[in-house]
Amino acid sequence: MKQKSNKYVLHVVIVGGGFGGLYAAKKLGKNKNVRITLIDKRNFHLFQPLLYQVATGGLSPGDIASPLRSILRKYKNISVIRAKVIDILPNKKQVVLEGGENISYDKVIIATGARYNYFGNTQWLAIAPGIKTMEDSLGIRHRIFHAYESAEREKNETSRKEWLRFVIVGGGPTGVELAGALGELANHTLVEDFRNIHTEHTEILLVEGMDRILPAYPESLSRKAEKSLRELGVTILTDTFVTDMKDNEVTFKRDNMVSKIQVRTILWAAGVKASMIGKVLEKRLNVKTDKAGRVYVNPDMTLDDRQDIFVIGDLAYFARNGDEPLPGLAPVAMQQGKYVADLINKRLQGKETNSFHYTEKGSLAVIGRNKAVAYFGKFRFSGFLAWLIWVLVHIRYLIEFDNKMMVLFQWAWNYITMRRGARLITGDDPFPYMDEDYYSQVKNE
């Protein structure tokens, strides 16, 4: 054992190495009186907002993920454990790892994030995969490129059309970005690659229940995004709900009109649900959760009357104005991570602390080359300028963490050549075996 622990005054356990957990760890790690244990079931931090780029072959997994140990290696007071936390024992001040080991804490920061939400239709998971993990995005990449390969070989005209049809459920940023990337694949990247099909004939249907896509954005930007997507051949169905799904068929409902469409590839981007640790906290502490499973937190990100349990990021329900929660965005999680680290430091020194205050960072969604929408407070951008901001914001983040200069080169290269080199089909169709976690989660609901 290399590490001496007797010199530390406090042991903080952080569960989850996403945006929230990692920012908390980096900030707390600077305090040499505190020992930190970061627990994650993966060995890497994942830049989730770029998962759709892996799913569409533009980037490789290594481009958007960094080993947690590597990011934190300079902090000798931080230990990383690759394990799954399955329970929390507030009275014993312990977290329970799968396999039986318990880890004691003085303070615990829970940042386990969220997964996709099928609103009770869990059988849709195998039909329409969501995109939250690296495995998800590799699986979706498999499905997308398998669909084109199958279309190329298909002799039957009707079946060929079904292979060239994609339904994306959910018109939020993820759905919009996926639809845009698919449109670029179909109309630019793949045009010269096939001999029996015209990839420009790809049908992409983006289905949204509200009256416009990007409903959280200013309406003018929704319109701009719709226009950009239409230019890439995307059909947008608003006020439309998916009511049923089978392997090769989706049923839509709009007003009282029900229609069915035959399709081989369905992707899910319609909502998220907090991770199962929310349920654990509900059971152990009798705290309140909302429909999406998020845990109501105090203004200082603690739970109930516990001063030693913090919940941050997508798992937390932080009421801003009245009862409206903060959105599940990376900047929210980052700020909460830093806030909690700061709070723990200040309380150690006996200093006063304030409530968490979210500084609005604006929002960005990219549709394709030179096509994006963005807003920062009153400022709204679209087209090339928004796209450029998007690139710079993401590169800045990626460089901060792991000097991922490669991604910049890769993007520059993809931009110039309009190609995507990472469109490999490996392994078998991975759905749904990899979602044991999800199944075990919903089983208990």
Next chain:
Amino acid sequence: MKQKSNKYVLHVVIVGGGFGGLYAAKKLGKNKNVRITLIDKRNFHLFQPLLYQVATGGLSPGDIASPLRSILRKYKNISVIRAKVIDILPNKKQVVLEGGENISYDKVIIATGARYNYFGNTQWLAIAPGIKTMEDSLGIRHRIFHAYESAEREKNETSRKEWLRFVIVGGGPTGVELAGALGELANHTLVEDFRNIHTEHTEILLVEGMDRILPAYPESLSRKAEKSLRELGVTILTDTFVTDMKDNEVTFKRDNMVSKIQVRTILWAAGVKASMIGKVLEKRLNVKTDKAGRVYVNPDMTLDDRQDIFVIGDLAYFARNGDEPLPGLAPVAMQQGKYVADLINKRLQGKETNSFHYTEKGSLAVIGRNKAVAYFGKFRFSGFLAWLIWVLVHIRYLIEFDNKMMVLFQWAWNYITMRRGARLITGDDPFPYMDEDYYSQVKNE
């Protein structure tokens, strides 16, 4: 259907998109009178010599693989089919695809390569994976980094040592490169990453049945390679055979001494066996194969008295001097691919053709940063110069195919920082489910 076929005088089917098949396709594709169909069960060409870099986290899958369609998109007379060829019907002049479709040919070039060879001990596959496919290398990456994660968490001293012990079976170029990369991981890349273990204590055992590693190389280079490996903490066991294997135990034999060692990670690099198409050809044409399943070919790469079937690359047994076959190297396959394309072109024009002649390209094996061995005819190199030649040769090839400038940047970056960013553990331990092909192959032997 976009493609008109009536203008072509010949239809050439190429089975396999490795070095041999791809070079044949690129050369033949320039002849606009010939229509070519390239069939591969993958949608990408794989740069196999760098698989060990993916397995050890230095490169991402997308860095060493390129979509076949993308490489060949400019050749409008080449169609790519992603399918598995399961039979060949010489009298009907057809290849049979899995699922039932038959493809007719005027000439067929078979370049399906080789897989690992367990010399009858197929049950070892799940214990000691080989490294021939992308899935293999991702699976091995999983095992290597999982071993370090497990060692970090392991409380029991003996078990921790077993997690930090790696046995590599086979001291040819693949085994040497794997051992070197593991040594660099243990002694450089990972040193700062763990808190409970010293990665420098990693034990790497390289087991070779002959009296020196790299037995196909000049002896002076074997000695240099041994020295470089020892500097990276690798233990080299020559004249040693693996006689048995269980999940956590390997049995070695040296002379009459039998010893057992407890180990959690065993990697296989001890030999290859030709793909199952060799068996098919043996059955259909009564041609001769050798112990490793390679098909004896005529001096013009044809089979028996068939002028319309060519076998090239690792699947072919091409006798050079007396009965010694050409080695299973990329340059051999590339030259044979070009040769056969040329031969078909010349025969179309009624020109004379010569037998295949292999132009020796020399051999290269890299052990680590600044450490490699190389020979070209009488010239022998080691150390930094050999390493530099290795980098330039590989970059030249990668750029030729897909302008993979990224790899150059990635290497430069890894070189400067001594880091490996792609060491992600994704999915479950993938062995042995992915080797259905291999199982179905050995089942029929």
